Amino acid sequence: MAILKCPVCSETIWIDNNSYVCKNRHSFDIAKEGYVNLLSGSHRAGNLIGDNRDMAYSRQSFLSKGYFDALTNQLKICFDGFGFDNSIVLDICCGEGYYSSKLAANFPYQFYGFDISKNMIRIAAKKKSPVTYFVANMAHLPINDSCFDIAFHLFAPFHNDEFSRVIKMDGYLISVIPGRRHLFKLKQIMYENPYENDEQPPVADNFTLIDKIHVSDTITLNNSQDIMSLLKMTPYFYHTSDAGKAKLNALSSLTTEIEFVVLIYKNHK
Numbered sequence: 582m583a584i585l586k587c588p589v590c591s592e593t594i595w596i597d598n599n600s601y602v603c604k605n606r607h608s609f610d611i612a613k614e615g616y617v618n619l620l621s622g623s624h625r626a627g628n629l630i631g632d633n634r635d636m637a638y639s640r641q642s643f644l645s646k647g648y649f650d651a652l653t654n655q656l657k658i659c660f661d662g663f664g665f666d667n668s669i670v671l672d673i674c675c676g677e678g679y680y681s682s683k684l685a686a687n688f689p690y691q692f693y694g695f696d697i698s699k700n701m702i703r704i705a706a707k708k709k710s711p712v713t714y715f716v717a718n719m720a721h722l723p724i725n726d727s728c729f730d731i732a733f734h735l736f737a738p739f740h741n742d743e744f745s746r747v748i749k750m751d752g753y754l755i756s757v758i759p760g761r762r763h764l765f766k767l768k769q770i771m772y773e774n775p776y777e778n779d780e781q782p783p784v785a786d787n788f789t790l791i792d793k794i795h796v797s798d799t800i801t802l803n804n805s806q807d808i809m810s811l812l813k814m815t816p817y818f819y820h821t822s823d824a825g826k827a828k829l830n831a832l833s834s835l836t837t838e839i840e841f842v843v844l845i846y847k848n849h850k
């Protein structure tokens with residue numbers, strides 16, 4: 582089954598030498614790192630090009646140390662439960678590919694991952710895992726209808742219609758949002774009156790929620806670089822005063838709760 586389609590004319594694309602091509606001769610080069618940019622001009626979402634280089638490297642540096650592996654382990658449990666030998670899997674807004682590369686090392690499935698940020702996808706592709714990575718906007722996916730048995734979506738914007746279109750009928754969507762106490766200590770250091778997260782699930786009208794799993798852990802970061810990398814992965818990086826950031830920057834260690842809500846959906850269209 583052909584998975585990817587041309588972002589210009591929607592015809593199926595295939596690999597021809599070092600490019601993806603369609604029958605209308607639109608052509609998309611495969612970069613030296615191994616990914617393909619399928620973000621067509623009209624789908625660039627204004628000036629939005631996703632997370633920048635610094636954020637991408639911070640995410641890679643932090644996740645590679647295994648701080649969120651309580652979540653990785655829960656994803657493995659889900660994949661054990663839902664997957665089968667030839668499952669086709671999509672990592673939606675995959676960032677720098679930490680979770681898809683880890684899962685691809687453990688499961689013999691066919692993995693795809695995309696993000697709107699070329700910086701993120703470049704790092705993901707450099708991992709040389711058996712995942713097909715491409716640059717795309719989640720609101721206009723260059724993917725044929727009903728392709729995926731499982732899709733997963735971690736800490737990213739949601740698109741009910743487009744996600745439901747590319748996942749098979751009765752296929753699974755695993756969506757992860759921050760739990761109530763996620764990174765609460767980090768917030769307490771930067772803010773006088775920190776709020777807990779509201780655990781508001783996305784609007785997912787085309788999906789049926791079949792399970793909701795809370796994952797929590799306590800992690801200790803023992804150096805300033807990891808603490809600042811964590812901050813750069815969060816929206817707080819943009820919304821915190823310099824004084825708040827300075828308080829965090831002065832720490833040499835930080836122990837904080839982490840908490841995730843794993844929402845398991847089935848696609849009913």
Ligand SMILES: C[S@@+](CC[C@H](N)C(=O)[O-])C[C@H]1O[C@@H](n2cnc3c(N)ncnc32)[C@H](O)[C@@H]1O
Nearest residue numbers: 631632674675676696697698718719735736737
């Ligand atoms: C908080 S990061 C999460 C990345 C990854 N899922 C992870 O957990 O490591 C959110 C990601 O969504 C991407 N993103 C934001 N808007 C997007 C869009 N319209 N289409 C595709 N990706 C998008 C960003 O570039 C960023 O990599």
Ligand SMILES: [Zn+2]
Nearest residue numbers: 587590603607
């Ligand atoms: Zn085309």
